[in-house]
Amino acid sequence: MNSLDAVPAVRRIDTDRADLFAVDVVGHVSPADAENLFGLLEAAYLLHPMVDVLVRLVDYEDTDWAGLSPQTIERGKAKALEHVRRCATIGEPDWTGRVRRLFTTLPVEIRHFDAKDEQQAWTWLDARAL
Template sequence: MNYLEAVPAIRRIDSNRNDLFAIDIVGEVNSADAENLYGLLEAACALHPRIDMLVRLTDFDTADWSETSPQTIEQGRQMALANVRRCASVGGPDWTRRIRAELQPEQELRYFPAEREAEAWEWLGAKPRKST
């Protein structure tokens, strides 16, 4: 299966807040998914100069960003540092410790185990919208 046939591993989650960028990461993430993520993040930041994020890892397997250009990765990192106020990571491995040192003093990052997802939404003052 090539990238054009694969189901995207990164999917937006609708919420009751326009300035919340919420995503679900499912299974294996490849370079095409990384490019998609950065495009979605760029669009969210264009609409709202300051955003909150929720990153939910569901059955997360691996991430292979080897074909993602270093410039794209750096642009995404800079965008997040400039625009994200709070970020809740839900489920999967706790990756927050690795990037905490890069955050600005006013940025907040918290990890929530999968069974405490409701607390993450509450911390961000948001609720997911039910899909129809």
């Protein structure tokens, strides 16, 4: 990577649980960042049929969903429904209501935590960052 390359908006967080997929989402999420996120999740699903997810939003700006194919988005949603048990989001915005509206049924338990309550999210998932 040279100094002109964009820093990825999606960054893995190492945790003490192998079946916890944890990421920071920082700033603007480009279509390439979103594709990367879907690829990382697919790899996690191959290693662990069921995973918990933690998404920490850090100075989040927006996501360029228009740059992704509808098939990629639909496949990502379908895979999440198959493989994700619980999802904790930390920080703003709280998009858990929008996620619930996207699905007619949501077998995934999803909770939002304010940034000041981050430790509660980690406790809810019985995990910690390394």
